[in-house]
Amino acid sequence: MEAQESRQSNSYRRLLLWVIALAVLGFGSLMTLVTAALPTIAADLDTTTTTAGWVLTGLMLAMAVGTPAGGKLGDIYGHRNTFLFGLVGMTITMFANYWVWNIGSFIAVRVLFGIAGALLMPSSMALLMYAFGVEQRAKAVGWFQFAMTGAPTLGVVVGGPLIDLLGWRSIFVVFGVLGALATVIAVFVVKPIPKGPRLSIDWQGALLLASATLLVLLAITRIPSVIRSGASPVTDVPTIAMVAVSLALYLSFVVWEQRVPSPLLDVRLFKKPTFALPLGSAACNQFAYMGAFVVIPSVLQGPYGYSVGAAALLMVPRPGVFALASPLGGTLVTKIGMRGPMIAGSTAMIFSMLAFAYGSAPVNFGLTFIMIGLVLSGVSAGIGSPAYQTMVANSVDDSHLGIANGMNQTVMWMGMILGIQSMLAFAGTDLTPTRLKATFIFAASVAAIGYLAPIFAARPNTSA
Template sequence: MSDQPAATPDPLAAPPNRWRILVAVLFGLFAVNVTVTILAVSIHRIAGEFGTAESTMTWVVTGPMLAFGVVGPLVGKLGDRIGMRRIYLWGLAGAAVMSAASALAWSAGALIAFRTLGAIEGAATGPASFAVISRIFPKEERVRALGYWSMVAAGAPVVGVVIGGPLVEAFGWRALFWGQVPLILTAFAFAFRLFPETPKHLTGKFDVAGAALIAVGVTPLLFALNEGPRIGWTAPIVLASLVLGPAALYGFVRVERVAEQPLLPLRYLRVPGFTYAIVTQAVLNGAYMGSFILTPLLLQNVLGYSETKTGLVSIARPLAFALAGPMAARVVHRVGARKAASGGSVAVVVALVAMATLGASSTVLMVMACLALAGIGMGTAMPPLAASVTVSVEEADYGIAGAAQQMMIQVGVVFGITVMQSVQQTRLPAVGLEASYHWGYAAGVVLAAASVLTATRIASTHRSEAALHPETEPLPAL
């Protein structure tokens, strides 16, 4: 039996208060996501407080990233079944509880566990907000609205990296999470009042087997990517993860082919507008965030910047992203989504090439110009990529589409950070400290260049009217 709703007027179609809903939704998304990476520049300080190794404390950052990637598809599909409002509010409430628990953490293990559990709760806000924005905004406004969504979803963790060091120096890391609690509760109050309910699709069975297999498939691969460079690619646990992950993903595909209500409808993988858009997002975010982690190390280890100065200089990137994201709609109007996404990817490539020339003699202005260009490129590319996904799937699957994006972005981020840091560390003995960063950025150039190629296959036309109404042009065949 089909679970598609009858052809009746959609109560969520362009409500007059849709921009107020957008502000409330994005405030909650920011409140949850800003602390995902906020401790990245303070791992050494926290490790000293708990008397543990820095390598153990890196899981304060990578644990939440893994949770976001694995849990996203599950909560996205669950939201499609029970309603996005309920999922979003549950996510905010759980994130508030885990933030308070993080502030009370008594050991490294407790902090890692609470941060990871908080990310699991917070992961619900991404697919839910994506689905609601995609439904309440008409096509002529959707690219602009998704520009703000992309800015917050990808920008909040970046802002966390920027402000983490100075805030920890001034107030201590526990104060960050105590401060997050009222922030999330405020977001909950606004969302409770304004967040609309979405249609529920309750027919069929929940894909429990698919949910388990995607978790078992993605988690070991991300673990191997994260731990392989540190403990060795031939370590038994890494080799086992590299075998288990693909095997589980193969089982996931087999299960999804026969599932009554699949977690991820595989038919969408045959739609270029969906597949190439999420692949581009993953690869581009990998290069972007990989460089964002390398740059503070370069500034501190080679240029001698303090944590506070590093954070202030790094503001250039999220600020440029924030300005470029909402303006992407105008770019799409003029050149179409394909060219906008491809052009944004090219800008990231150029920025990484420039970063590969930075060294001890580089000025603050040079560094900020490189970072700003990367932010402009990402802010331009992400909205048309997100819009390509929305026009490539059925409305009933907006939640799982948003979750698929979230999962692929997190996989790409972990992959990009790992590859670029691994290349930098591998080249360090041969070429020295400064030149080793050039090699790390060069790996990012390769990733970003790959995103330029995949961006040319997303759903779009060459004219602005068709870009806003993609159904007027048939999707290209694979």
């Protein structure tokens, strides 16, 4: 009887993994395809690439602020219900993207897409973690990342040529249809898991965090234009004002979170090194990971002269290697502990950025170094992320997994957002080799901060 239940459990795990892979297919694929098509989208909607970058940044800001709330909603109302609601929202907004008429409407729909994703992602993780159990939690993280990156790799292979053939709008219809299919299957497959405590949602905290982050991003976006005008960002009044107000809002957010009964982010958890340091290290890796991922397509289409579809296909090694390395990363955590995978992940990310720096000009095997950089980025994310996320999850009780996963993803989204806007600002619009090299070296220095977690929070042979 126990063996039969075990087989049923293993069977459900595999089936749940496939359902989640199909559910997140559009999210991961569109992230890569929209990034690759960003210069074309900007031209089609009569805007600049930097402004078009808000298509990604707006989505991620919605994810960063909404994910903790989404995790908490899953704890309160059930992760199955929240998962399905988020999947329906993502499907509707994918179809809606086909009819956007300007960059403003496109950004708005992508923000709504991000809100739906904020409901789906933490509940997906919670459903998998519950299905795999505490002993195999690291494997659950690894397989979730496989679902997030492996399935979208196939989507990019198909979607890249489709962009060249039918235009960038067509890909949203294709993945909208797949989202609808995933919704129907999920209704019959996904099982409910125990709910957490019924706590209120901290909407004021979400507003403070969103406002503070938005002002930082606007300040970063303004800096290149200030420099081009011959002025200094240090003396530019609007830039100084936005940074000052954002700092005040961040401080207000921290104070508020310590007072509210049910905070958006439980800042008290940041007193735990095993919670705070892996979050910060993961955010630094994501800063470099996503920042470079947004800049590289412009390099491939600009200095190297590739089409949108070709650039998208050239980007496949990153999610492909990420997908292959993620289960290995989860297994390594179980076998040797978290310290080794964290060190390996940070090291691979640093060398990835240095490879991009060398390959930023199309000379002397430049494209080869870009491909090496993409592979190393995938290795870094696949090997390191399960260790970071497992350490964070193991710092809280099971009843708060939704909140912890929400906080984990929020901090990583913040790293992604800052990485994208900062590196777009550093690279500029002219994409000169000197500026590109400086951009990637800067990203490597940020990634180096990722060593903090394995040095100070993890110990040799610390297992999941």
